[in-house]
Amino acid sequence: MSPTTSTVPAQLMDGTALARRVGEETAARAAELTRRTGAAPCLATVLVGEDPASVTYVRMKRNRCAKAGIVSRHVALPAATTTEELVATLGALSEDPTVHGILLQHPVGEHIDERAAFEAIAPHKDVDGVTLSSFAAMSFGRPGFVSCTPGGIMRLLDAYDVDLAGKRAVVVGRSAILGKPVGMLLLARDATVTYCHSRTADLSAHLREADVVVAAVGRPELIRGEDIKPGAVVIDAGYNPGNVGDVDFDGALSRARLITPVPGGVGPMTIAVLLEQTVAAAERQLEARAAR
Structure with missing residues (x-):
């Protein structure tokens, strides 16, 4: 066995199960808000x-x-x-x-x-976290709504006790609602963040140094298993035809410590965060109205 290959396959980060738990908590909050208001x-x-x-x-x-x-x-x-x-x-x-x-x-x-x-x-109704106001709030750690997919990624990392402080995180992708905001959220947790994209020279070199990889570029299996650092955490936020992510899943499975499947990883958490933030928005608006 190659010394760069893990002896234990990566643990799957089950977004479906976590989304179910978040959904149950959200439903309870919604029911209580409806009862109260x-x-x-x-x-x-x-x-x-x-x-x-x-x-x-x-x-x-x-x-x-x-x-x-x-x-x-x-x-x-x-x-x-x-x-x-x-x-x-x-x-x-x-x-x-x-x-x-x-x-x-x-x-x-x-x-x-x-x-x-x-x-x-x-902004107070931007529960999908897509406005400039929401991005600024994410970047500066102010109250507001996070972009849902990045927010779901952070919840997954927390659920699996991933300590980000001091870790090298590589985000592959720079979209306004996924790549850029997830980098800001990782930076807020004291990770050292590198953004990579279609014009990045020698992407493999960056990936091989990454403790955490977030794939968010929308190109099937762009990230090869051999480019994953042994023991890294791999978050595949890509979704391409045929239920294929942005990461070569089979190749990464023997090297990563934790990895999200596609589907069943990031996707369910995106919707879970959307609904959670909708209830939070309703709580703020209805409570503010009642206080007038």
Whole structure:
């Protein structure tokens, strides 16, 4: 056996089981809030067009809402919706006191200014953590809502007692709602963070030094098993056709200490954090209203 290969296969980080526990706690909080205030938490989902994957994701989120005691209000817009029309829709939901959280399913279509749409969501209802205000709060450790997938990743790391202080973390991907914010959250835990991306020279060299790898680039099996440092923690946030992540799972399994499966790792935690933050938003809004 090669001295660089672990003698024990990696432990799987079970996002499905953790999401179930978080969901039970969220449902209990939602029920208590409804009992106390007479109002159930409400999440508005906005979908532009009929992309099959997006339709499926929204349906999953609405089903999870129902199980958690959260009212789901769905707004379906035609694919030809303009940026101005979408901004107006999101602005109206932001002003609606019966809506506590807003989710804009993305992508929204190349003809739409997605950033302008995100910024139309009021920060106190940004339960998906996509606005500039939310990113700033994440970066500076201020109260607010985290981006849901990065938030779910941090919950997984905590659940498996991963001590990040002083560790070298490599984030592969730099999207505004996954790569960049997860790096900020890791940095806040005293990890030393390196961002890598499509133009990074010698990606393998960076990966081989990483104690924690977060794959969030959207390219199937870009990260090879041989590039994983023995004993590293591998978080695969990629999801590609055929249930394939961004990491060569079989190759990484014999080298990593902990690894997320695809599916069943990061994905369930994304929805769990979304619902948890929706209930938190409802608590703040309803309690603030009662105090007036």
